[in-house]
Amino acid sequence: MPRCTNKGCLKDFDESANEEGSCSYHPGGPVFHEGLKSWSCCNEVNKPVLEFDQFMAIPPCAKGKHSSAVPTSSSSSPKPAEAPSGPTSVSATGVETYGTAKPDKPESGSRTPNANSNVAVSSTASAPAPAQKVVEEEDDLSIPVPQGAKCKRLGCGAEWVDEGAIFHEGSKGYLCCKRRVLEFSEFLKIEGCKEGNHLFVGAKKDESKEEIVTCRLDHYQTPLQVHVSAFAKGADKEKSTVKFEGQSLHLDLYLPANKRVVKTVTLYGPIDAEKSTFRILSTKVDIVLQKPSASSWPLLELPAPGTELPPGYALTFGVSGRTGTVGGKEIVLAPEELARRG
Incomplete structure (x- = not known):
């Protein structure tokens, strides 16, 4: 039987029994931003979550028929280039012509302006220059990423965590295997790289063990x-x-x-x-x-032998001269600090 490709469904279905309402799915796309995961179609109803398992458990928000069509990514058409502010052509007599539209064909019997005419007509439309395609730098998947490495893209600052699924700059995959895909539906189809028994509820915890x-x-x-x-x-x-x-x-x-x-x-x-x-x-x-006497502890626990505290660290608290610290004049140090300063 074919498998439904609708996002959030991915169930096997019988085409002969594929009725309206038999499929529950997300018509929108996944949204991953700063660790939060949600669906664009229902992020106001189902709030973004942190864990990937919680994201996969977000209930579908739409019903319809199952579909086996391969999902396609829609790309927005580029905006037309704005008209240039300067002249598009200058005649021999210095007459400037503005605009990019190609002039209409002259009607039969009409005369075409010559070089001495005070009006110049652009013979060809100036086509907008094609936008240069920006090639984004991507990671070489053969190079291991050190733990704690930060994303080099400006304004991101995401930190590499060596566990679970990987979603970064459109690339999706699992840490345990090197395959990476762009579409979320393809990510869900990545086959497991390890075989074993199913795990549904986990091991039973021994409540008698402390x-x-x-x-x-x-x-x-x-x-x-x-x-x-x-x-x-x-x-x-x-x-x-x-x-x-x-x-x-x-x-x-x-x-x-x-x-x-x-x-x-x-x-x-x-x-x-x-x-x-x-x-x-x-x-x-x-x-x-x-305390047996008035003194200042720079730390709660005694540091290990050989551990040096920053200069002046013990001077942050503890004075004498009046009750408490307000108005005090003389700094009080613990005996250990006095011995260390010698």
Whole structure:
């Protein structure tokens, strides 16, 4: 049976049963712009999406009959060249003639103007100069693209991502094979380059197996405290623990779906473990680290040995002289920073 070539359908159909409304398709074309994907015919109803799988799942917006015709790309005809602003011809006596239209044939018995006439008639129409075809530079598909390379075309700035389908400047294909096509319908017909079993729902996740994950840490500080936010949404208040030591923070957070955060942070400076506190909220864990004395931490975590901070980095916070930092006169540094500066 033939396969329907309508965009968004691509189903096999029986020509004898090809009735009106049996085909659901997109009458417009695909639109790919800055990572967003949509169909021109229904981008107001079906909003653009980011993932290619989501784009393929956009429901068709029109119904009709199946078609096996090869899709053709329509090209717009070039605009006619504008009439030149200067004269198109100058006679021997200096008479200028404007316009590009070819004059009508003189009627029988009429006289053709001679060189001494005050009116000059253009004998031939000046045809517009053909527009020069601009040859766009394209990638050599035999040359590998380094990860993170940016598009060299002005105003684009797209970054190469080494995965999935490739859509760039009209060229479409898959990373795993080198074939590239221009038309989207041809892209959908690219045959797979690997054989194996079908994959419809993926592997079943073992809910009984614990998954170790990470969480993001943000912080800000005052002269005597460091406030840390551990973004672990839905942490179990009964099972989760936060422990403090002399210069360490230990997180053991139990999350939904059998996920767990186990993390030890070596802090930039010492803390008072007994006065440090934490609260487990619905979206995060709030932690307050108590400093033994007023000082500034340029970082939350102590850098690895040999890691140099930029000059003046530790001077961004921490002064003495009055309460807090407003009006303070003397910069306060952590003991580690003082020892490093020697």
